Amino acid sequence: xxxxxxxLISILNRKTFAIFAILLVALPFALPYMTPWESKPSLLEPxxxxxxxxxxxxxxxxxxxxxxxxxxxxxxxxxLLEYFKTLGVSRPKQLLQIWLSCFTVFAGMILITFVxxxxxxxxxxxxxxxxxxxTNLQYVMLFFLVVxxxxxxxxxxxxxxxxxxxxxxxxxxxxxxxFGISYLExxxxxxxxxxxxxxxxxxxxxxxxxxxxxxxxxxxxxxxGELGRIAGYLGGLGLLTTGISYQLYREGK
Amino acid sequence: xxxxxxxxxxxxVAGLGLAANxxxxxxxxxxLHHNRNPxxxxxxxxxxxxxxxxETTVDRxxxxxxxxxVPHYMSGIEHGEESQAEISIDPVPGAxxxxxxxxxxxxxxxxxxxxxxxxxxxxxxRWIQGRVIAQHTRTNPNSLNQQHLNTVYKDIERxxxxxxxxxxxxxxxxxxxxLFLTTYNFGGNPAHTEQARRIAAVAMSAVRNENEDPExxxxxxxxxxxxxxxxxxxYMEKSETIPLDILTKYRGQxxxxxxxxxxxxxxxxxxGNWERLSMDRQMEIAERSRFVSRTFKQFDVMIARAESRxxxxxxxxxxxxxxxxxxx
Numbered sequence: 001x002x003x004x005x006x007x008l009i010s011i012l013n014r015k016t017f018a019i020f021a022i023l024l025v026a027l028p029f030a031l032p033y034m035t036p037w038e039s040k041p042s043l044l045e046p047x048x049x050x051x052x053x054x055x056x057x058x059x060x061x062x063x064x065x066x067x068x069x070x071x072x073x074x075x076x077x078x079x080l081l082e083y084f085k086t087l088g089v090s091r092p093k094q095l096l097q098i099w100l101s102c103f104t105v106f107a108g109m110i111l112i113t114f115v116x117x118x119x120x121x122x123x124x125x126x127x128x129x130x131x132x133x134x135t136n137l138q139y140v141m142l143f144f145l146v147v148x149x150x151x152x153x154x155x156x157x158x159x160x161x162x163x164x165x166x167x168x169x170x171x172x173x174x175x176x177x178x179f180g181i182s183y184l185e186x187x188x189x190x191x192x193x194x195x196x197x198x199x200x201x202x203x204x205x206x207x208x209x210x211x212x213x214x215x216x217x218x219x220x221x222x223x224x225g226e227l228g229r230i231a232g233y234l235g236g237l238g239l240l241t242t243g244i245s246y247q248l249y250r251e252g253k
Numbered sequence: 254x255x256x257x258x259x260x261x262x263x264x265x266v267a268g269l270g271l272a273a274n275x276x277x278x279x280x281x282x283x284x285l286h287h288n289r290n291p292x293x294x295x296x297x298x299x300x301x302x303x304x305x306x307x308e309t310t311v312d313r314x315x316x317x318x319x320x321x322x323v324p325h326y327m328s329g330i331e332h333g334e335e336s337q338a339e340i341s342i343d344p345v346p347g348a349x350x351x352x353x354x355x356x357x358x359x360x361x362x363x364x365x366x367x368x369x370x371x372x373x374x375x376x377x378x379r380w381i382q383g384r385v386i387a388q389h390t391r392t393n394p395n396s397l398n399q400q401h402l403n404t405v406y407k408d409i410e411r412x413x414x415x416x417x418x419x420x421x422x423x424x425x426x427x428x429x430x431x432l433f434l435t436t437y438n439f440g441g442n443p444a445h446t447e448q449a450r451r452i453a454a455v456a457m458s459a460v461r462n463e464n465e466d467p468e469x470x471x472x473x474x475x476x477x478x479x480x481x482x483x484x485x486x487x488y489m490e491k492s493e494t495i496p497l498d499i500l501t502k503y504r505g506q507x508x509x510x511x512x513x514x515x516x517x518x519x520x521x522x523x524x525g526n527w528e529r530l531s532m533d534r535q536m537e538i539a540e541r542s543r544f545v546s547r548t549f550k551q552f553d554v555m556i557a558r559a560e561s562r563x564x565x566x567x568x569x570x571x572x573x574x575x576x577x578x579x580x581x
Contacts, residue, residue: 035298036305038529039521040466047298054292092257182287201276205285213293226284233275240268246261 003084003094007071007101017105020059024112028052028120045121046216053139053212056113057178060147061171064106065154069166071098072158081159081251095249098155103148114140123218134221135214142209142227145234149241150174156245159253177206204237295418296459304420311412311429318405321396323389329382409433417452421459422469424541427452431479446483453480460510465526467517468538474510474545477503497559504552511549514542 011017032047075081081094089097118136122129150170157166181203188200208230213219222230279285294300309326316324325331371379397405413430420426430452434445453476460473481503488495521527527535 032298035302037298039468039526041526042465043298043301050293050297050299057292090257092260179291182289182291185287185289201280205276205279205287207287207291208279208284210288210291213288213290216293216297226282229275229278229282229284232271233279236268236271236273236275238268239264240272243261243264243266243268246257246264 001097002087003075003080003089004097004101006080007075007098008104010071011067011101011105016063017109020063021109021112024052024055024059024109025116027055028116045123046218049117049121049215050212052113052116053215056109056143059109060106060143060150061174064102064147064151065170065174066163066167067102068098068151068154069158069170070163071102072155072166073161073163074158076159076250076253079252085251091249091251092246094251095152095155095246099148099152102151102155106147106151110140110143117215121215128218128220131220132215132218135211138222138227139209139211139215142211142230142234145231145238146174146177146206146209149238149245152242152245153248156248159250160248173204174206177204178210179207181205181207205233206237209234296420300419301423304416304423304426307412307416307419308425308429311409311416314405314409314412317389317391318397318408319402321391323386327382327385327389417456421452421456422463422472424468424472424475427456427472428475428479431476435479435483450480450483453477453483457506457510463513463517465517465521467514467521470510470514470517471538471541471545474507474514474549477507477510478545478548481507494559495555497556500552500556500559504549504556507545507549507552511542511546518542 028048028051031051032044035043035047037043037047075098084094085091114136117139118133122132150173153173154166154170157169160166181200184196184200184203188196191197211222214222276285290296294303312326313324316322410430410433413426413433416423416426417430431449434449434452456476457473460469463469481499484499484503485495518527530538
């Protein structure tokens with residue numbers, strides 16, 4: 001686990017994680033007071049949970065994927081991965097250790113969001129409170145299924161190309177899956193073109209993992225059957241991304 | 254094939270299988286569609302904030318594109334209002350049309366100058382304001398051509414729609430969009446009237462579950478009034494009597510909205526929420542409430558008249574007044 005330790009210490013030494021961690025803690029409490037809550041104080045708690053999740057997504061896209069891409073690039077360019085190869089650390093193990101070091105820090109951030117969203121915005125009604133807790137757990141799981149494979153991809157692309165290109169490709173895929181597909185849907189509303197419809201079907205529908213509206217509007221948890229279907233789909237995408245990432249991974253440039 | 258490569262290939266194949274199965278399963282259950290509201294911003298607390306913030310953007314595009322003057326929030330001068338030019342530093346001479354100095358006695362001027370003597374901070378802020386005005390003052394002697402103007406109208410409609418989606422219960426977002434759609438000079442057309450009906454229905458249904466904030470019920474009442482005016486318009490144009498069922502339907506709907514407003518406003522005062530609003534906001538809401546209530550009272554008169562005569566007269570005078578006031 002030497003590569004894991006080295007990467008983790010490197011991330012901690014950079015300290016940029018601390019900026020995001022502070023924002024993750026402070027903004028969910030501060031920003032709801034910028035909304036017109038005065039005439040409706042019940043807006044505050046859902047707004048807190050909503051901001052906690054929006055910030056976690058922002059951190060994943062802006063910090064986590066960037067870390068993966070630059071670390072992959074740096075370790076590969078500096079010959080560090082070749083060195084670990086000579087020590088007998090195989091490619092899957094190298095990829096796993098780098099991934100784990102980034103995710104160790106990020107897991108703390110997920111925990112911050114989960115705690116803020118679950119325990120500082122919990123509805124008073126017992127039934128709603130149970131739904132709230134379950135929804136947050138479901139959200140964590142779906143979020144993980146989207147973000148974890150994308151991090152693997154960012155690392156692998158970083159080892160093969162440079163950090164900027166690896167980051168651009170990964171956030172491009174993430175943003176397309178979260179937001180871009182809705183524009184394609186509008187375009188396809190009155191368009192029967194088979195090719196474009198196929199593009200739509202094979203697009204990564206990451207937006208399915210966004211359960212924010214279930215929290216903000218207190219819609220209750222996702223039915224388990226439905227959750228299984230979404231998790232199966234996102235898990236499949238995750239396996240595919242991980243498999244491709246391994247093929248892209250290179251020890252040296 | 255190496256073991257590792259085999260495993261990654263298995264990942265790819267298994268992932269493809271799972272994802273394909275998921276896509277078909279989700280497509281057949283109509284679950285694949287994007288909800289078009291990422292992170293639930295629309296209609297959330299932040300949606301309400303964005304709806305209010307976008308008023309400034311709409312205002313800027315309107316003044317720069319349609320009226321072709323510097324927006325009032327930048328210049329600090331309202332329509333028909335004289336500037337503070339005589340007691341302040343004139344940032345850009347000729348930047349404002351209302352800048353003629355009102356004749357005053359020298360004594361009054363001196364008193365005004367003494368009372369409003371700008372501090373260093375004021376001077377600094379006005380200097381920056383002057384640069385902002387210069388940045389946006391039109392120097393092109395030609396105005397926008399019709400095609401360009403149509404593009405601006407389209408932009409404004411897009412902004413108004415976005416703002417309405419952010420918070421359909423916000424009076425400013427709903428009513429300015431409604432007015433834009435139904436005022437022909439600003440880009441309205443018969444197709445837009447249908448859109449106006451739709452947004453009124455959306456605004457009313459968005460308010461339905463509101464049990465804390467009284468203000469959205471005034472938006473619903475305004476939407477009800479707009480729907481009534483649209484339903485009554487064909488009869489008024491032909492100078493025919495408005496059917497009693499239209500009058501009673503809207504009296505019921507608008508009356509319910511106003512009753513809910515009164516109930517929630519009383520509760521808001523009791524719980525201390527009302528006190529948190531600024532005096533300006535309180536006065537604005539109270540004034541709007543008075544206006545809607547005054548208009549609403551005419552339904553009783555019209556219905557009583559209709560019932561006593563067995564037919565209903567078109568309330569043209571009242572409608573004209575209502576439309577005129579709501580445009581302000």
